[in-house]
Amino acid sequence: MPTRNFLLALFLAFAAGAVFADSPNLGQAISEADIKAWDISVLPDGSNLPPGSGSFALGARLYAEKCAGCHGPGGKGGVNNQLVGGEPLNSRIEATKTIGNFWQQATSVFDYIRRAMPWPNPRSLTDDEVYSLTAYLLAMNKIIAEQDVMNAQTLPKVRMPNRDGFIIRFPEKI
Numbered sequence: 001m002p003t004r005n006f007l008l009a010l011f012l013a014f015a016a017g018a019v020f021a022d023s024p025n026l027g028q029a030i031s032e033a034d035i036k037a038w039d040i041s042v043l044p045d046g047s048n049l050p051p052g053s054g055s056f057a058l059g060a061r062l063y064a065e066k067c068a069g070c071h072g073p074g075g076k077g078g079v080n081n082q083l084v085g086g087e088p089l090n091s092r093i094e095a096t097k098t099i100g101n102f103w104q105q106a107t108s109v110f111d112y113i114r115r116a117m118p119w120p121n122p123r124s125l126t127d128d129e130v131y132s133l134t135a136y137l138l139a140m141n142k143i144i145a146e147q148d149v150m151n152a153q154t155l156p157k158v159r160m161p162n163r164d165g166f167i168i169r170f171p172e173k174i
């Protein structure tokens, strides 16, 4: 007389076979290229920054064309966020937060623009264009010089004014 376990194993073997046989065979294995297209997160230390580079001059041109309509000429603010300048954050609670006085990591500027801007058409910029807009906004905030070229090596070295202004709530968990 077969044991209950044996019967169970037999049942599972056939049931599993039936399930696979009935599979509609939809979908396909994801390719490396598909993963790469979505794997765009840049870490604070610059990991995953793409090749390429950008300059203030190209950034200024692109900014006037694709960004100034919402963020104002020179990043001074318009219908949407001010990106340049801003009073010291400790002056008053409502102080406007910008890349210059608030953002902790220069690499986040690249990451954010590449994934989210321009607002009506995100992910439409080339990597060189994103590096250029990053260079433009950092230079307008007087964090780098206008002649500084931004790329995967230089951008992570940029030291943001507010880099020490964030308090880590659970430092022991890092």
Ligand code: HEC
Binding pocket: 063, 066, 067, 068, 069, 070, 071, 080, 081, 083, 097, 098, 099, 109, 112, 113, 117, 118, 119, 120, 133
């Ligand atoms: C149609 C309007 C529009 C255009 C054009 C636009 N933006 Fe924005 N931008 C926004 C809005 C709205 C937000 C706020 C989004 C949010 O908080 O979720 C924003 C946020 C940002 C921020 C983050 C600001 C902060 O401190 O939180 C940056 C940086 C930025 N935009 C850069 C750009 C750049 C560079 C371009 C041009 C390539 C651009 N934007 C074009 C509307 C626009």
